[in-house]
Amino acid sequence: xxxxxxxxxxxxxxxxxxxxxxxxxxxxxxxxxxxxxxxxxxxxxxxxxxxxxxxxxxxxxxxxxxxxxxxxxxxxxxxxxxxxxxxxxxxxxxxxxxxxxxxxxxxxxxxxxxxxxxxx
Amino acid sequence: xxxxxxxxxxxxxxxxxxxxxxxxxxxxxxxxxxxxxxxxxxxxxxxxxxxxxxxxxxxxxxxxxxxxxxxxxxxxxxxxxxxxxxxxxxxxxxxxxxxxxxxxxxxxxxxxxxxxxxxxxxxxxxxxxxxxxxxxxxxxxxxxxxxxxxxxxx
Numbered sequence: 001x002x003x004x005x006x007x008x009x010x011x012x013x014x015x016x017x018x019x020x021x022x023x024x025x026x027x028x029x030x031x032x033x034x035x036x037x038x039x040x041x042x043x044x045x046x047x048x049x050x051x052x053x054x055x056x057x058x059x060x061x062x063x064x065x066x067x068x069x070x071x072x073x074x075x076x077x078x079x080x081x082x083x084x085x086x087x088x089x090x091x092x093x094x095x096x097x098x099x100x101x102x103x104x105x106x107x108x109x110x111x112x113x114x115x116x117x118x119x120x
Numbered sequence: 121x122x123x124x125x126x127x128x129x130x131x132x133x134x135x136x137x138x139x140x141x142x143x144x145x146x147x148x149x150x151x152x153x154x155x156x157x158x159x160x161x162x163x164x165x166x167x168x169x170x171x172x173x174x175x176x177x178x179x180x181x182x183x184x185x186x187x188x189x190x191x192x193x194x195x196x197x198x199x200x201x202x203x204x205x206x207x208x209x210x211x212x213x214x215x216x217x218x219x220x221x222x223x224x225x226x227x228x229x230x231x232x233x234x235x236x237x238x239x240x241x242x243x244x245x246x247x248x249x250x251x252x253x254x255x256x257x258x259x260x261x262x263x264x265x266x267x268x269x270x271x272x273x274x
Binding site for chain 2: 006007010011012013014015016017018019021022023024025026027032033035036037039040041043044045047048056057059060061062064065066067069070071073074075077078079082087090091093094095100101102104105106108109110112113114115116117118119
């Protein structure tokens with residue numbers, strides 16, 4: 001059964017990651033785009049040293065919806081690819097794991113920008 | 121054109137500092153927390169739907185959850201709501217995958233007049249491109265280290 005605590009942890013962890021990103025923008029003064037890039041990479045590194053998987057278990061979408069979760073998906077895909085295909089998996093695994101999200105982003109993104117015009 | 125002396129420059133810098141409003145970092149942080157938390161919690165509702173409603177495992181529920189969030193982010197961007205959320209939430213709106221989706225749709229819509237190839241096709245990846253490039257580079261490096269340490273046994 002869905003539990004209320006998972007929703008709470010999703011809110012807290014998701015919110016906290018966003019606060020860290022906001023502080024990087026306001027205090028270190030990186031641009032939002034650079035901060036997004038930085039956090040994807042940090043997610044990949046955190047995943048590599050085994051920190052991110054426990055976080056997804058604990059906070060669910062609070063860890064997978066923010067962009068570090070994308071880095072985690074890539075790293076997980078690569079290590080899964082390597083255990084199945086060896087060296088070739090190192091190259092194939094990342095995008096294989098991200099394939100659905102990226103394809104949806106490209107198709108939906110394209111259609112939306114064709115159908116809608118900027119407001120204001 | 122007259123060049124400003126060093127003294128004048130210093131003076132100008134001081135004035136500039138005095139009149140530039142300080143970034144309200146604390147308020148921004150609170151807003152990022154609330155918006156980012158709310159989006160994550162919405163994502164959790166979608167994820168729980170796939171797990172408990174559709175009987176998926178937490179792992180297989182990942183990609184469809186991301187896809188639904190990407191769809192919602194794109195739709196809200198298209199109807200002009202996501203930019204308003206972004207103005208309040210800052211990184212709280214940009215960091216979730218809905219913000220990734222927004223970063224694709226927003227410039228693509230904006231630059232439609234530059235054509236379907238160099239306008240929409242290229243501008244879609246203004247931010248998403250770097251995110252994918254550096255994400256994949258870092259993930260590859262991490263994977264390479266794992267390969268070197270374990271011989272690829274994962």
